[in-house]
Amino acid sequence: MPLLGLGVYDMHGKETEQAIADALETGYRLIDTATLYANEEGVGRAIRDSGVARDDVFVTTKVWNSDQGYDTTLRAFDESRRLLGLDVVDLYLIHWPAPRLDRYVDTWKALERLYADGHARAIGVSNFTVAHLTRLLDETTVVPAVNQIELHPYFSQPDVQKADAEYGILTQAWSPIGGITFYPGWGENRKNVMRDPVIAGVAQAHGKTPAQVMLRWHLQQGRSAIPKSTNPARIAENFDVFDFELSTAEIEAIDALDSGVRSGPDPDLARPERFAMVIPEA
Numbered sequence: 001m002p003l004l005g006l007g008v009y010d011m012h013g014k015e016t017e018q019a020i021a022d023a024l025e026t027g028y029r030l031i032d033t034a035t036l037y038a039n040e041e042g043v044g045r046a047i048r049d050s051g052v053a054r055d056d057v058f059v060t061t062k063v064w065n066s067d068q069g070y071d072t073t074l075r076a077f078d079e080s081r082r083l084l085g086l087d088v089v090d091l092y093l094i095h096w097p098a099p100r101l102d103r104y105v106d107t108w109k110a111l112e113r114l115y116a117d118g119h120a121r122a123i124g125v126s127n128f129t130v131a132h133l134t135r136l137l138d139e140t141t142v143v144p145a146v147n148q149i150e151l152h153p154y155f156s157q158p159d160v161q162k163a164d165a166e167y168g169i170l171t172q173a174w175s176p177i178g179g180i181t182f183y184p185g186w187g188e189n190r191k192n193v194m195r196d197p198v199i200a201g202v203a204q205a206h207g208k209t210p211a212q213v214m215l216r217w218h219l220q221q222g223r224s225a226i227p228k229s230t231n232p233a234r235i236a237e238n239f240d241v242f243d244f245e246l247s248t249a250e251i252e253a254i255d256a257l258d259s260g261v262r263s264g265p266d267p268d269l270a271r272p273e274r275f276a277m278v279i280p281e282a
């Protein structure tokens with residue numbers, strides 16, 4: 001799996017296809033979508049139209065909360081595969097643990113089946129805390145390949161990162177450049193990590209942008225990151241991160257920005273009937 005990819009949450013219609021065309025042209029080979037994003041059809045079409053060989057592109061999609069359960073997950077997967085127009089999905093994730101549903105173990109067993117049958121090349125989870133991971137490992141067989149979690153300098157979840165590492169799970173950062181901290185409508189009190197003075201200082205020292213510094217901070221620590229952009233210049237900017245290196249001191253300074261306070265929903269509270277990304281829990 002390429003470590004750096006394009007996230008396509010909140011992209012719609014032709015916008016999705018154009019962003020993917022721009023990203024594949026730039027060199028991206030990982031696309032992160034989900035049933036929730038309602039753009040799997042456009043993702044599949046953009047990849048087919050790009051001229052890039054199917055096997056050279058790594059496609060992730062996710063089962064939404066309302067489809068959790070063994071049979072319902074198998075059906076949801078088939079629908080994702082149909083919309084994407086793919087025989088095989090490279091990585092299939094449980095989008096949220098939604099513990100109030102208490103179906104993530106059964107859902108995982110469906111993913112194990114898809115993996116064993118070769119329909120998903122890899123399977124993983126998203127937004128799993130240490131407790132959710134521990135239960136999953138206790139009650140099932142296959143260790144998730146990936147745990148995709150909210151992870152940016154203001155919320156870096158060292159406890160989950162540590163558990164992932166111990167279990168051999170790759171940590172993948174969503175909102176890797178702090179997107180969720182500057183979504184419109186999320187309240188003026190949320191600090192925009194893009195304007196953080198420590199990150200600005202590191203960016204200036206390297207002649208790079210804050211987004212590039214944050215992406216480098218992920219990659220140098222072995223994490224995957226899936227920044228979202230529909231802007232061609234920013235799509236290119238976010239991929240132009242392989243010609244500089246942060247020092248240990250710079251990485252530590254960015255690590256120290258962790259506030260321990262999430263901007264997105266709490267995985268223990270996120271409820272299936274609510275669009276977890278759009279409506280924050282009170």
Ligand SMILES: NC(=O)c1ccc[n+]([C@@H]2O[C@H](COP(=O)([O-])OP(=O)(O)OC[C@H]3O[C@@H](n4cnc5c(N)ncnc54)[C@H](OP(=O)(O)O)[C@@H]3O)[C@@H](O)[C@H]2O)c1
Nearest residue numbers: 007008009126174175176177178179211227228229230234
């Ligand atoms: N598993 C989950 O529960 C979950 C939750 C949230 C997100 N995700 C995944 O993670 C992906 C990324 O997360 P995200 O979209 O929340 O946050 P993000 O990638 O950290 O930030 C995206 C925001 O930053 C802007 N942006 C992009 N590049 C920029 C740059 N170089 N300089 C300044 N602004 C820039 C984008 O606007 P423009 O488009 O205008 O550039 C957009 O507003 C999503 O698309 C989705 O695939 C998963």
